[in-house]
Amino acid sequence: xxxxxxxxCTLKNKAKDLDAYAYRSAEALGITLEEIENWQCCGGVFTTxxxxxxxxxSSVRALKEANDKxxxxxxxxxxxxxxxxxxxxxxxxxxxxADKVNRYxxxxxxxxxxxxxxHYLEMLRxxxxxxxxxxxxxxxxxxxxxxxxxxxxxxxPNSVMRMDDPENPSIMEDxxxxxxxxxxxxxxxxxxxxxxxxxxxxxAAKKNSNAIIENAKAAGAQMIITACPLCKYNLVKSGAxxxxxxxxxxxxxxxxxxxDTNGK
Amino acid sequence: MQRVGVFVCWCGSNIAGTVxxxxxxxxxxxxxxxxxxxxxxxxxxxxxxDMIKNAVKEHRLTGIVVCSCSPRMHEATFRKTAAAAxxxxxxxxxxxxREQCSWVHKDMLTGTEKAIILGKAAVAKVNLNTPLIPGxxxxxxxxxxxxxxxxGIQTALDIADxxxxxxxxxxxxxxxxxxxxxxxxxxxxxxxxxxLTPKMVDxxxxxxxxxxxxxxxxxxxxxxxxxxxTIKKKARFVNEDICTGCGACVxxxxxxxxxxxxxxxxxxxxxxxxxxxxxxxxxxxxxxxACNMLKNGKCGLCAxxxxxxxxxxxxxxxxxxxKYGAIVVATGFNPISMEKFDExxxxxxxxxxxxxxxxxxxxAAGPSAGKLIRPSDGKxxxxxxxxxxxxxxxxxxxEKGKEYCSKICCMYTAKHAMLTRDKYPDxxxxxxxxxxxxxxxxxxEFYRRAVEEYGVKYVKGxxxxxxxxxxxxKVQASDLIANRQLHIDADLVVLAAAIEPxxxxxxxxxxxxxxxxxxxxxxxxxxxxxxxxxxxxxxxLSGACQGPKDIPETVSQAGAAAAKVIGLLAKxxxxxxxxxxxxxxxxxxxxxxxxxxxxxxxxSYEDKEFRMPDRTTxxxxxxxxxxxxxQGCGACTVACPSGAMDLKGFANSQIMAEVDAIxx
Numbered sequence: 040x041x042x043x044x045x046x047x048c049t050l051k052n053k054a055k056d057l058d059a060y061a062y063r064s065a066e067a068l069g070i071t072l073e074e075i076e077n078w079q080c081c082g083g084v085f086t087t088x089x090x091x092x093x094x095x096x097s098s099v100r101a102l103k104e105a106n107d108k109x110x111x112x113x114x115x116x117x118x119x120x121x122x123x124x125x126x127x128x129x130x131x132x133x134x135x136x137a138d139k140v141n142r143y144x145x146x147x148x149x150x151x152x153x154x155x156x157x158h159y160l161e162m163l164r165x166x167x168x169x170x171x172x173x174x175x176x177x178x179x180x181x182x183x184x185x186x187x188x189x190x191x192x193x194x195x196p197n198s199v200m201r202m203d204d205p206e207n208p209s210i211m212e213d214x215x216x217x218x219x220x221x222x223x224x225x226x227x228x229x230x231x232x233x234x235x236x237x238x239x240x241x242x243a244a245k246k247n248s249n250a251i252i253e254n255a256k257a258a259g260a261q262m263i264i265t266a267c268p269l270c271k272y273n274l275v276k277s278g279a280x281x282x283x284x285x286x287x288x289x290x291x292x293x294x295x296x297x298x299d300t301n302g303k
Numbered sequence: 304m305q306r307v308g309v310f311v312c313w314c315g316s317n318i319a320g321t322v323x324x325x326x327x328x329x330x331x332x333x334x335x336x337x338x339x340x341x342x343x344x345x346x347x348x349x350x351x352x353d354m355i356k357n358a359v360k361e362h363r364l365t366g367i368v369v370c371s372c373s374p375r376m377h378e379a380t381f382r383k384t385a386a387a388a389x390x391x392x393x394x395x396x397x398x399x400x401r402e403q404c405s406w407v408h409k410d411m412l413t414g415t416e417k418a419i420i421l422g423k424a425a426v427a428k429v430n431l432n433t434p435l436i437p438g439x440x441x442x443x444x445x446x447x448x449x450x451x452x453x454x455g456i457q458t459a460l461d462i463a464d465x466x467x468x469x470x471x472x473x474x475x476x477x478x479x480x481x482x483x484x485x486x487x488x489x490x491x492x493x494x495x496x497x498x499l500t501p502k503m504v505d506x507x508x509x510x511x512x513x514x515x516x517x518x519x520x521x522x523x524x525x526x527x528x529x530x531x532x533t534i535k536k537k538a539r540f541v542n543e544d545i546c547t548g549c550g551a552c553v554x555x556x557x558x559x560x561x562x563x564x565x566x567x568x569x570x571x572x573x574x575x576x577x578x579x580x581x582x583x584x585x586x587x588x589x590x591x592x593a594c595n596m597l598k599n600g601k602c603g604l605c606a607x608x609x610x611x612x613x614x615x616x617x618x619x620x621x622x623x624x625x626k627y628g629a630i631v632v633a634t635g636f637n638p639i640s641m642e643k644f645d646e647x648x649x650x651x652x653x654x655x656x657x658x659x660x661x662x663x664x665x666x667a668a669g670p671s672a673g674k675l676i677r678p679s680d681g682k683x684x685x686x687x688x689x690x691x692x693x694x695x696x697x698x699x700x701x702e703k704g705k706e707y708c709s710k711i712c713c714m715y716t717a718k719h720a721m722l723t724r725d726k727y728p729d730x731x732x733x734x735x736x737x738x739x740x741x742x743x744x745x746x747x748e749f750y751r752r753a754v755e756e757y758g759v760k761y762v763k764g765x766x767x768x769x770x771x772x773x774x775x776x777k778v779q780a781s782d783l784i785a786n787r788q789l790h791i792d793a794d795l796v797v798l799a800a801a802i803e804p805x806x807x808x809x810x811x812x813x814x815x816x817x818x819x820x821x822x823x824x825x826x827x828x829x830x831x832x833x834x835x836x837x838x839x840x841x842x843x844l845s846g847a848c849q850g851p852k853d854i855p856e857t858v859s860q861a862g863a864a865a866a867k868v869i870g871l872l873a874k875x876x877x878x879x880x881x882x883x884x885x886x887x888x889x890x891x892x893x894x895x896x897x898x899x900x901x902x903x904x905x906x907s908y909e910d911k912e913f914r915m916p917d918r919t920t921x922x923x924x925x926x927x928x929x930x931x932x933x934q935g936c937g938a939c940t941v942a943c944p945s946g947a948m949d950l951k952g953f954a955n956s957q958i959m960a961e962v963d964a965i966x967x
Contacts, residue, residue, distance in 0.1 A: 204643055204645075204703075206643060206644060206645040206646045206703075207642060207643060207644075207645035207650065224651065225651075226648050226651055226768070226769065226770035226771060227768075227770055230768065250770075254770060254772065257772060257773075
């Protein structure tokens, strides 16, 4: 199966791991990620100013390209996913916005939010199936106690994201269990890491991130996984004394494709 | 040809303000059949009705058209007037020139023109009306109450007191419902058991009342006065008639680790159990999912110790068929699941509990014998946080909560907070609220006492997150009045979960063809004027199945529902609605289309002999309508492909005449 893939800027710089492991794991699961041609930054943040169009255009171009190829659009970075999914939702439901965007883009045939957007985790759950993932695991992570860290962007706003219950999610825990490890449930798994406040007042971000790590550790976690480069940055920066890794790294390890074998 | 009288009502200025009533009565004078036409300020008044009666006599009227308000308002009034004047009540037609005309138009010219057209249509119809005589049906003088909580108990007692037999169907092994689980009741703080259990005993001893406990209604057929109901008595594997409730079986049962639903799973019961000491009927029940004997035939201890010999492992579900004249729905409520509200960490910590669990924790007969302790470690909690509106008034999160106010939470939370401070003065108690809603007799005084005399700390704002850390619950909340964030280390958190109708309500409503709102609360026939009746004749509503209610309100409504039932059962016969379907057998080809669309099951088929034109006889299958069951909805008349079905009072010819009059 082939899907369109939107990696995002961070995955080409700071988070190259997240990207590479995503590619290799998908291949191992029989899915080819076809990178959107000439993709641009998603905008970074979905602005709620409803007259703001320019920062959302790149998302629409990616969505339209995937739709033209009749492929679902898959994202990995939580932030990109949030922006693209919200933009798509606005294209479906906000007629004035969609109209404006289509005028800007002068896109052939226009675009009205037809593409399906999947986060990589949703792709695993809904397109591949965690049962299949389980069967493809070669290095079981049995005995490892792993805490899923969702952050804010992956699940909210729920009325648009529709990934999981924002207060009691299970998709990442199910993912961890599929790889054979034990999922650690802790209260702060969907709390904010501090986000961009780490630029303005690093101490505030540190306080939030520390609380998350301490909470996960108290619940018995030996490792934290995340889908978000900014979350990872804040958790690591705050001095985490347990590993904080991308979920795709864990997946690649379990599937036995962590080591680079074919140059990608 | 009819002799029609037209009576145009002004309804004060309601109609006359936008419709030239004089012009309407003048215009209708010239319609076919009309021999008299007039207008008057209030046609429904005594003087107006007398005007109609006199005109009937003076002009020998055979049909009446009243141009006034909606027929829902005064059709019955004018039918009575007609009957009093000696003509068939179904010779009256109402042209609605108020709700559908004067109220929706602003312009006198348009309003008048439309009123004339509506009047012409009514005249055209009444010309084709024929006198109709309603049929009569007998009334079975027995009532069914579905649900044995305080609502069902009160309704049953009141009906029984009036001398009519009543059956209560309760799905649990005992009656008592939610009230039996409560500790004290607001605003007087009397103990729930002390005021409820005597009533339960009254029910058991009342010779007019039968209790079908551990039973469910599985089928309802028939109509007002004549319901045929099937009740499934689930096998409890104990012979109710000989069990003495001594409890010897419970003591001996080796399966001791079954979560006790009466204590909301906070302790365990045996596989054979009596829910609580004052259960009615006080009879043991075997849980087939937990009993070793029923699961694999190994055990049988209870049968051995039962002196009465009441244990019967071979007992089967029993189906009982009974006739009833009236049905009262009293299916009650449940707190919603806290699964989707994990920001409060309900699934993560045993010390986050719901208010109903708090009731059990403080109840002397509860799992901790009334001692307020933390479920996790049995320690005394020093800081308690109550969170109100968990899932109530939840507009933005309607998919996990409820948009409505659950109504009872403000008062029971004030009660919990007050009782805690009274019994354990060393405890710090916070209550987080959106609004405190305490209207009701002595209710606001009660809440103020909690604040002013007992020092409960009420904070306007909601809790955003609860994190279990060590043996504390880190509560993060906002104080909207002080405009600051609060961080409280709590020992116990109590969630006032929204309440919702019992899950059995929806399938029951389907069986009863009773309507419900989007939240699955039963709809009343009129929200103000008929609050205890369902729009389905013969079905009445009692308690929280109709909307969130506290105990005083539930008991009032239960009594009101009983009064309505008594009024119905006191009648020997019910007048039916003569506007029912009838089939023209000569045109009917027996295709079954009408029977398939009939929501009431009123149509059956019979083989009938017909004389054919060539003098032979032929047996043909034709539709027959049971007029007592037919509700006159007209679905069959629309569905019938050969035009054989017609509705009396609303015949195809009459409807077409109206359309013609409008389009002319």
